[in-house]
Amino acid sequence: MNKLFTCITITLALTACNATVKTNTTSITNIPETSVETPKNIIMVVADGMGPAYTTAYRYFKDDKTTAHIEETVFDRHLLGLSSTYPARESGYITDSAAGATALSAGIKTYNGAIAVDVNKKPVNTVLQWAKKQGKKTGVVVTSQVNHATPAAYITHNESRENYNAIADSYLDNGINTDLILGGGWKYFIREDRNLVSEYIQADFQYIDNYQAISQLAPQKPVLGLFAEVGLPAALDDSNPHRLSMMTKAATSHLANDNGFFLLVEASQVDWAGHGNDIASAMAEMDDLAKTMEYLELYVKNNPDTLVVLTADHSTGGLTVAANGKYIWQPALLHQIKKSPKTLAKQLAKSDLTQNEISTILNFEVSKLEAQQLQQAKYKGFEQREKYRNLSKTAQAKMKEPSVEKFMHKAVKRLIDSRTNTGWTSGGHTGIDVPIYALGKQHDIFSGQLDNTDIAEKLFSLLGKKQ
Structure with missing residues (x-):
């Protein structure tokens, strides 16, 4: 049944809930009331x-x-x-x-x-x-x-x-x-x-x-x-x-x-x-x-x-x-993602892929520009890894070998954040x-x-x- 649900506003930490939200509920509404007895x-x-x-x-x-x-x-x-x-x-x-x-x-x-x-x-x-x-x-x-x-x-x-x-x-x-x-x-x-x-x-x-x-x-x-x-x-x-x-x-x-x-x-x-x-x-x-x-x-x-x-x-x-000053958040895309971005990055890092192949792996259509951005992230990963491998053993010991998969992981998350307009501060x-x-x-x-x-x-x- 339809009912009016008003989020409880307690402090500014819950300002996202301040608006009255009308809901369509088929939930359990007859949870037994509290008694004075110990659970x-x-x-x-x-x-x-x-x-x-x-x-x-x-x-x-x-x-x-x-x-x-x-x-x-x-x-x-x-x-x-x-x-x-x-x-x-x-x-x-x-x-x-x-x-x-x-x-x-x-x-x-x-x-x-x-x-x-x-x-x-x-x-x-x-x-x-x-x-x-x-x-x-x-x-x-x-x-x-x-x-x-x-x-x-x-x-x-x-x-x-x-x-x-x-x-x-x-x-x-x-x-x-x-x-x-x-x-x-x-x-x-x-x-x-x-x-x-x-x-x-x-x-x-x-x-x-x-x-x-x-x-x-x-x-x-x-x-x-x-x-x-x-x-x-x-x-x-x-x-x-x-x-x-x-x-x-x-x-x-x-x-x-x-x-x-x-x-x-x-x-x-x-x-x-x-x-x-x-x-x-x-x-x-x-x-x-x-x-x-x-x-x-x-x-x-x-x-x-x-x-x-x-x-x-x-x-x-x-x-x-919502991020970047835009009054919008679009989570629908998230329902199309069937594997974690980390797992998707491993698949994308394997070889050069076409726009269609990238779309198939991600399970949503990417634009030509988005496909190019993913490929650029991969090339940057290869480039950084090659620079590392050309260093002396002493220099290599002071750092971790760059991972192409990590570059791709960040790129995939950036793409998803951009599409959904999700923001992070930390x-x-x-x-x-x-x-x-x-x-x-x-x-x-x-x-x-x-x-x-x-x-x-x-x-x-x-x-x-x-x-």
Whole structure:
């Protein structure tokens, strides 16, 4: 049915949402109301790098142009407030994912790079660890490697997010506190010096290394699932573009028990797309996240004793929906892109291609000028590589060999940005506040202007821990 949806305006960070948007909604509208009871299940969703521009862009990306309305998304249905993201004073105003995740997991401000330790590098309790102590099952589902900053900050402690092997080791050495781990990371769990997978199997875990095996998991038995060398393939390149929602569905089923569960879900690669200033990949990752949240809507409807909270640790890339002083954004082209720009660049870098061949690879028609620009980028890449190869060994040791594929990657992204009129201000994080979404039991306590540490404190309170 048609209804009027007015985006909640809380600060200037959400000015993109200030206009009243009329929507055509076929969404679930009968999510059970909050009760005063503590949720049995808590699902914390972190969309790494997802500032408000990403959810705004996704709304327009999904808009049905055949209607007079701009349809609402699952994000619009559950927007409650905003969260500040700054780290501890010594790291300034801009957080990294480790400090941001520690704020969300432990309710403290710490320095950038810290994994659930305070500014003195002392371990701090996390909501996942506390939930485990309360007898709940716990799980982690991510599209990065499972020992990346965000999942690590819920599971373990380390003074530096860069200590990937030590973090992976600690998942076992510090006492297993997770009943389910799904994501990437073969590189860190199957090493010459230690085979953590074998040790997990010895600890009575079932191990799987492909998506198909998820449907064959033995119930009630803990599981480690690693599906890639490092992070999972980008959504545009993966065999299942909705792999986060698929893994989340499996996790909620596998963790269900009488005492309830705590589940961390991270849409890790929204951040990676932002760092790469890659709008095509960003919208594909957002679509996977949206499918995950739509599934969780249904889960809450069928399991009203569940709380779902979604927020971001920070925003990445300084995404702008419209650029260059033009009052226009044209996301329709993004639906035609079936592979990530990085993968497309590899195909384009192989040999000289005609205008028609380039159009076939990209899956949209390019102009003669655009084809020439792509070819020029390739020639520049070859030229820079040749200059490098003519240098002395000493000079070469001071730099990396230029990559033709990287030149093509940048050129493809420039072309897509130009066609869509997408803008970026940074290749890193920005300090703007990020949105908070929640549904299910006790969801309304997450409304208003909060700090990221407030989210953890509220979860601790729901889990019975006094701060």
